[in-house]
Amino acid sequence: MLSIPVTYSDTYKPTGSKHRARTAPDPPPLFDDTSGGYSSQPGGYPAPGADVAFNVNHLLGDPMANVAMAYGSSIASHGKDMVHKELHRFVSVNKLKYFFAVDTAYVAKKLGLLVFPYTHQNWEVQYSRDAPLPPRRDLNAPDLYIPTMAFITYVLLAGIALGIQKRFSPEVLGLCASTALVWVVMEVLALLLGIYLATVRSDLSTFHLLAYSGYKYVGMILSVLTGLLFGSDGYYVALAWTSSALMYFLVRSLRTAALGPDSMGGSAPRQRLQLYLTLGAAAFQPLIIYWLTFHLVR
Amino acid sequence: MAFTLYSLLQAALLCVNAIAVLHEERFLKNIGWGTDQGIGGFGEEPGIKSQLTNLIRSVRTVMRGKKKNEWNTLKF
Numbered sequence: 001m002l003s004i005p006v007t008y009s010d011t012y013k014p015t016g017s018k019h020r021a022r023t024a025p026d027p028p029p030l031f032d033d034t035s036g037g038y039s040s041q042p043g044g045y046p047a048p049g050a051d052v053a054f055n056v057n058h059l060l061g062d063p064m065a066n067v068a069m070a071y072g073s074s075i076a077s078h079g080k081d082m083v084h085k086e087l088h089r090f091v092s093v094n095k096l097k098y099f100f101a102v103d104t105a106y107v108a109k110k111l112g113l114l115v116f117p118y119t120h121q122n123w124e125v126q127y128s129r130d131a132p133l134p135p136r137r138d139l140n141a142p143d144l145y146i147p148t149m150a151f152i153t154y155v156l157l158a159g160i161a162l163g164i165q166k167r168f169s170p171e172v173l174g175l176c177a178s179t180a181l182v183w184v185v186m187e188v189l190a191l192l193l194g195i196y197l198a199t200v201r202s203d204l205s206t207f208h209l210l211a212y213s214g215y216k217y218v219g220m221i222l223s224v225l226t227g228l229l230f231g232s233d234g235y236y237v238a239l240a241w242t243s244s245a246l247m248y249f250l251v252r253s254l255r256t257a258a259l260g261p262d263s264m265g266g267s268a269p270r271q272r273l274q275l276y277l278t279l280g281a282a283a284f285q286p287l288i289i290y291w292l293t294f295h296l297v298r
Numbered sequence: 299m300a301f302t303l304y305s306l307l308q309a310a311l312l313c314v315n316a317i318a319v320l321h322e323e324r325f326l327k328n329i330g331w332g333t334d335q336g337i338g339g340f341g342e343e344p345g346i347k348s349q350l351t352n353l354i355r356s357v358r359t360v361m362r363g364k365k366k367n368e369w370n371t372l373k374f
Contacts, residue, residue, distance in 0.1 A: 175300050175302070178301060178302050178303050179300050179301045179302075181303070182301035182302070182303060182305070182306045183301070185306060186306070196349065196353070197346050197349045197350065197353075198346070199349065273346075
């Protein structure tokens with residue numbers, strides 16, 4: 001962008017040579033303006049001060065600089081619009097906002113449900129006029145706030161665990177974060193493929209699957225924390241407890257969510273496929289929890 | 299197994315490439331996964347095999363892109 005006035009001055013032949021003559025002893029005036037205008041050197045101030053005053057007038061009165069500024073600001077707003085449009089094409093922001101409409105009571109109750117789901121009676125997601133209720137008003141609705149926060153907490157906790165064992169370095173932190181993220185992405189892709197192949201008619205969108213896959217981070221955090229506090233035995237006990245709780249939670253939630261309103265319409269083989277899919281997703285959780293945390297607790 | 303996002307991208311690219319190079323006549327017809335075999339009716343049950351064949355066909359069509367016409371007009 002700083003080169004634009006130079007090219008404009010190339011096309012303005014009559015005034016170009018005058019510019020060149022005026023600024024011949026210096027580099028182009030824009031560079032000098034922005035660095036000299038805000039400098040606070042007491043010794044050299046008077047001399048660049050005069051130059052700055054001269055160059056600032058030169059800058060503001062210069063029609064080419066005005067054109068350059070207008071061009072630059074229009075490019076910036078155009079770029080911003082393009083980014084917004086591309087983002088809206090890939091991610092529907094309204095649907096994403098639904099998953100983050102949580103409050104403290106919901107988060108507390110949901111965390112308690114993830115750790116102890118055995119006494120919960122009603123697992124159906126409630127609807128109001130064909131739209132599912134946001135997580136603020138329905139405990140069974142999935143959300144993306146808990147998985148996101150749990151992921152970040154897991155990465156920090158991994159750093160702490162490695163630091164306690166004196167195996168920490170900043171690259172390991174990034175590696176841990178990207179590994180966990182890649183496993184979640186692969187799991188979501190596998191679930192999407194399974195849903196497509198088994199032709200499960202449900203209203204489980206990609207974000208729902210992301211939410212349900214992200215709940216395992218809570219189990220991972222609890223296992224690592226117990227492992228750090230109580231040693232290896234505590235880690236295995238917490239691993240067993242959180243795995244079984246998470247498996248029960250997933251099977252109950254996905255059975256009511258995956259079957260949906262067409263639960264009586266599916267034939268027997270398809271319902272069997274759906275059941276296998278749910279059980280497979282649930283059985284995968286303890287494996288991945290173990291895989292991602294055992295190297296942190298030795 | 300330490301994964302990076304780049305390795306995920308690599309794996310996805312290799313998988314898509316593997317699906318794209320499955321040859322229609324030499325290979326898929328022999329194992330009965332060709333696109334003109336077993337389209338099935340408009341019944342309720344697509345079944346896993348027809349879903350898979352549809353998926354393979356869709357991936358190959360998307361991978362062909364818009365350049366097929368240009369290849370036909372290249373004359374050396």
